[in-house]
Amino acid sequence: MMGDMASQETRTTTPTSIRTSQAYEPSTPPTRAWTTRLLVLGIVLSALNLRPAITSLGALLEEVRDGLGMSGSLAGVLTSVPPLCFAVFGVMAPRLARRFGPGAVVCAGMAAITAGLLLRPYAGSTPGFLAASALALMGIAVSNVLMPVIVKRWFPDRVGSMTGLYSMALALGTATAAAVTVPMTETLGGSWQTGLAVWAGLAAAAVLPWIPFVRQRGAGSAEPSAARQEHARVEPPVALRVTRSRTAWALAVFFGLQATAAYITMGWMPQIFRDAGVPASTAGLLLAVTMVMGVPLAFVIPRVATRLPHQGPIAVALGVCGLAGYAGLYFAPAAGAWAWALLLGVSNCAFPLALTMVGMRARTGAGVAQLSAFAQSTGYLLSIPGPLLVGVLYQHSGGWGLPIALMTGLMIPQMLVGVLAGRNRTVEDEAAR
Numbered sequence: 001m002m003g004d005m006a007s008q009e010t011r012t013t014t015p016t017s018i019r020t021s022q023a024y025e026p027s028t029p030p031t032r033a034w035t036t037r038l039l040v041l042g043i044v045l046s047a048l049n050l051r052p053a054i055t056s057l058g059a060l061l062e063e064v065r066d067g068l069g070m071s072g073s074l075a076g077v078l079t080s081v082p083p084l085c086f087a088v089f090g091v092m093a094p095r096l097a098r099r100f101g102p103g104a105v106v107c108a109g110m111a112a113i114t115a116g117l118l119l120r121p122y123a124g125s126t127p128g129f130l131a132a133s134a135l136a137l138m139g140i141a142v143s144n145v146l147m148p149v150i151v152k153r154w155f156p157d158r159v160g161s162m163t164g165l166y167s168m169a170l171a172l173g174t175a176t177a178a179a180v181t182v183p184m185t186e187t188l189g190g191s192w193q194t195g196l197a198v199w200a201g202l203a204a205a206a207v208l209p210w211i212p213f214v215r216q217r218g219a220g221s222a223e224p225s226a227a228r229q230e231h232a233r234v235e236p237p238v239a240l241r242v243t244r245s246r247t248a249w250a251l252a253v254f255f256g257l258q259a260t261a262a263y264i265t266m267g268w269m270p271q272i273f274r275d276a277g278v279p280a281s282t283a284g285l286l287l288a289v290t291m292v293m294g295v296p297l298a299f300v301i302p303r304v305a306t307r308l309p310h311q312g313p314i315a316v317a318l319g320v321c322g323l324a325g326y327a328g329l330y331f332a333p334a335a336g337a338w339a340w341a342l343l344l345g346v347s348n349c350a351f352p353l354a355l356t357m358v359g360m361r362a363r364t365g366a367g368v369a370q371l372s373a374f375a376q377s378t379g380y381l382l383s384i385p386g387p388l389l390v391g392v393l394y395q396h397s398g399g400w401g402l403p404i405a406l407m408t409g410l411m412i413p414q415m416l417v418g419v420l421a422g423r424n425r426t427v428e429d430e431a432a433r
Helices: 002-012 015-020 029-048 052-059 061-068 072-090 093-100 102-122 126-154 159-187 192-197 200-213 226-234 246-275 280-292 294-305 312-331 337-347 350-360 365-383 385-397 401-421 427-432
Strands: none
Touching: 029 102, 029 126, 029 159, 029 200, 052 061, 052 072, 052 102, 052 126, 052 159, 052 192, 052 246, 052 280, 061 072, 061 126, 061 192, 061 246, 072 126, 072 246, 072 365, 072 385, 093 102, 093 126, 093 365, 102 126, 102 192, 102 200, 126 159, 126 350, 126 365, 159 192, 159 246, 159 280, 159 294, 159 350, 246 280, 246 312, 246 337, 246 350, 246 365, 246 385, 246 401, 246 427, 280 294, 280 337, 294 312, 294 337, 294 350, 312 337, 312 350, 312 401, 350 365, 350 401, 365 385, 365 427, 385 401
16 A cells, blocks of 8 residues: 555656655655655554553553552543543644644654653552653644544545544554453563553654654645645645534534543443453453454445545444444343444444544645544543543442443434534535635
8 A cells, every 4th residue: 555655656746746845855756755655654653552552551440440549430530531631632733733743743742652651650659640641642632633634635635545544553553452451461470560561662663754754844745646735835724713613513522422432442341341250351352352343444434434425324323333232231241242342343433434524524634634623622522521420330330230321322412413424514614604
C-alpha cells in the first residue's frame, strides 16, 4: 500500500506542485515518494499507540487497584480519565497544529505518551498515577483529533482507505495490549508496574517517523495532484461556526455515546468476566477478541461508508450487535463469553465509522479540523460520566445488572444520532444557513 501511494505520488508530481511545496519538503520525486512512505508509517505507528495506555490498564485493573488501594468508585474515576483528557486537550489540537504544524504536534504527542507510560507505574500513589496517565492521554488526545485532519489534507482522494488503515492499526494496538499485557506481566516477573511500563517502548518508536515533519507548518504536500496540493497550501483557516450545524451536534453526540460504550468495555469488561468466574488471563484474552474485531472491520467499514450516500444503516447495524452483546453479558456472561466478546467487538467499530463521517461531513481541511475538534472534544466530554457511573453502580449494587442496564439504555440513542449524523450534508452548508 505504501509503495502504491508513493508511485502515485511520483507520477502526479508536476513542476507547479514542486514549487508550491518547497517550504515543506525537498522537491525531487524520489524524496517525495520516500516522504509519503514515511508519513504512512507515522500514521500507522501513531495509531498503534492510541489505546494501549487504556487497554493495558483494563487488563491489570484489579492488580492496580490492590497496589494503590483504590475503591471501586475511585477505579471508576480512573476509567473516566481518558475521555476527560480527550475532551480537555483535544480542543487545543487545531490551534496547536496551525501554530506548529500537525506533524510537530503529533510528534510531541507521541513523546508525551512515552513519558506518561514510563512514569505512571512508578508514581507510588493514586494522584501520581493519575497525573502520569493524564500526560499520556494528553498526547493521545491531540493525535486523536489530528489524524482525520492529516488524512484529509495529505490524502484527500483516499479518505476511506487511509482512515481504514489508521483505524485498523488503532484496533490492532488496542487488541494487542489487551491480549498480551497479563501474560507478558507474568513473564517479566509478575509486577504490574513492569507490565504497564513496557508499552512506553512502542510509543517511543512512534516518535521517530514524525521528526522530519516537525518543521513543516503547511497543510501538507503528499497529495496526489497539483491542483489539490495548491489548494491545500493556500486554503485559509475559515472560522466555521460548527455549533450552528445539526449534523455537527449529531456527530458529537454519536461520538460521545460510542466512546462511552468503548471505555466502559475497555475498562470494565475484563472485570465482568472475572466476577463471573473467568480466569484473569482468559478475561484479558476476551477483551483482546473484542478489540481485534476492529482490525478487519475498521478497514472495511470506512471504505464501505464512503461509498454510501447515508451511513445511518451502518450505525444501526453496529448498535444491534451491541444490544445483543449486552444481553449476553446479563444472562450468561461466562457460558457465552466468546460470543459476547465478538458482538461487542463489532459494536465498537462505531469509532472508525465516526472518524469516517468526520472526514465526509466537511468539504475542506479547515472544516475537518474544526469539526474533528468539536465532535471529539464534545463527544468525549459527554462520555465522562459513563465509566464513573458503572463503577458507582457496581460498588453499591454488588453486581453487574444495573451497569449493564445502563449500557443497554445508552445504545438506543447512539443508533438514533448515528442515523442523523450519517445524512449526506456538510457542516459548512448548515453553518452558513
